[in-house]
Structures are given as C-alpha cells and as structure tokens.
Amino acid sequence: MEEVERIKKQKELIEQIGREHEREGFQPVTARILGLLMVMDKEEYTFEEIVEEMQISKSSASTALKNLEIRGIVEYITYPGDRKRYFRFVSGEIDGLIDEMENKLKRNLVIINQIIELKKDPNSRNSNFLKTISKGMELFIKNLDNLKIAYKKEQ
Amino acid sequence: MEEVERIKKQKELIEQIGREHEREGFQPVTARILGLLMVMDKEEYTFEEIVEEMQISKSSASTALKNLEIRGIVEYITYPGDRKRYFRFVSGEIDGLIDEMENKLKRNLVIINQIIELKKDPNSRNSNFLKTISKGMELFIKNLDNLKIAYKKEQ
C-alpha cells in the first residue's frame, strides 16, 4: 500500500474509533484524540501537536485529555529538560480490560438482583427470567478469572 | 418491607436502570420505559398506560417503544378482541446476551486488527500492545461458546 493511501486509511480509522467511543459516552473530540493516539505511527503527541492535528481549541484539548487520563486510557510522560507533556495511549495489562468488563457485569448484576428482590411475585414471568440471567451472569463472572489465567499461559 | 416502601424503591430502580441505559446510547425516556417494564410488578403495559405512568407524550412513547422493539428488547402481544398492544420486556434466551457481547467484541477486534495492519512499524509500542490485545480478544471470543454450553448444563 502506498504511504499516502495508508495514512488516509489511518485517518478514517480515527474517525471510526471516534464514533465507536462516542457510543461509550465520550464526547466527539475526546473520542477522536483517543483514536489519534491509538492509530498513528507517531505514538507520543504533545499538547500543542494534538491541538494542531485535531484543529481544536486548547481548552477542548485540555478537558479531553484530562478525561482520558482520569479514565486511565491515556497517560503522559515528560522528558528531562522539556516542560512539555507527551501524551500516549496507555498500554497496560490485559487484565485491566477484563476487570473493566467484570465491573460492568457486576454493576448490572446488582441491579438485576435488586429488581428480583423487589418483585411482589417471585414467580412472575420477569422474575423467573431475571433469575436465570442472574445465575448466568454469576457463572460468567467466575469464568473471567479463569480467562485471566489462560491469557497468562498463552503468552 | 412495607408496600409503599417497596414501590418507592422500584421507582428508584427504574431511574437507575434509566441512567445505566442512557450510557448505552438510549434516550432518557426510552431507557426509563425499559426500566418500567423490567421492575414493576405489572409486567404488561398498554401504550396508554405507559404514557400515563411516565407522564410523556404519545409521540415520545411511540418512538421509544419502536426503538426498544427494533433492538429486540421489548415486544408486544395482543389479546383476541382487544386492539391494544401490551408491551413487555422480552425474556429470550441468555444466548442472545452473549451473542450481543460477542458481536461487540468482534467489531472491536476488527478495528484493532486494522490499526495493527496500518502501522508503519510493526514493533512499535502500540503495535506490540495491540497485538497482545488482539490475541487476548480472540481467546475470549472462543471461550464464549464454551460458556453458552456451560449455561445449558447448569439449568
């Protein structure tokens, strides 16, 4: 693939990642900055470079990056004798991703169990269905730990 | 628990489910209707009852219910000699939930593989990290099928 073509496709991917992450509750600019830091060959961008590249205001960049940092998705490093922050995509352990999924599942499980507890008729249609869902989710969550171990072996 | 207290808690849960589902891209009204159909003891609501209960316009109810239906989360049934639609929470197979998760994972996997393919340096920091993520996700997706089988046994 030609260089120009490749870079064009990378930009398209940024947009796609952007849309995907908007659906997870990120704001447009934030989602696209994340895409930038994931797909481009340059993997460390300064604040100014991000502002420049994305054509956004400093304030937007500031809040977006703060959000990404708080969520543990992006981090910055500094180099001695250089006051700039170099932002990059956090490449932590895969465990982190599983934990995230596990937490979300657990949150939902709590809600489902609450619904069940508050039902007047414990054998109503929804009660019964929610009970099987609840059991299923518990089983699932247990298996996530096994998966973590399986990953480690694989590597 | 007293009846009044119980119902109060159910209403709170509707709100909570509402917020949780807004983060999945549902609009507020839609998310709360879903909550209503999940938590209340009355598990079949007519269009009019939903309008009444949620204090919303008929048009909002109409679009919200259509959305929930299209997504396969809510369905309606009719009774002979009664023109009204009775809406209720779909209580399908648990497989559906797993499939949903699987599809989302697969979509993300495609994107990640595209990022990797478009990298100039296949051994850059992000390239390497994304490769391990990609492998991990593949393993995960494979395991989902085993989980489906495990559920069936459990029951």
Added chain:
DNA sequence: AATTTGGTTCGATAATTACCGAACTAAAAA
C-alpha cells in the same frame, strides 16, 4: 523584573438531541 511557554478554568455560544403537539391514518364501533 518582564516575557514566554505550556497549559487550566470558566462563562458564553453553537450545535445537537430529546421531546412535544398538531395533524394524520387505519381499524373498529356506534
């Protein structure tokens, strides 16, 4: 000590989205 660099914070505005009301429709009932 004044200026520049590398940002942050906050109020205002632009853009988007959610929701409503009015007009409409198809089927059933009167």
Added chain:
DNA sequence: TTTTTAGTTCGGTAATTATCGAACCAAATT
C-alpha cells in the same frame, strides 16, 4: 357513514451538551 380508538409521523421548540475564547496561572526563560 360518522365517531372513536389506538396509535404514527413530522416540524418546531426546549433542553442539553460540546466546544470555544478570554482571562488566568505557575514555571521557566530572557
């Protein structure tokens, strides 16, 4: 055949959210 019921569709408005610009700050440089 008219009216009522059970909704749907669509254009406009209200509410929300995203982004911006201006003012600001702390540390480094001149």
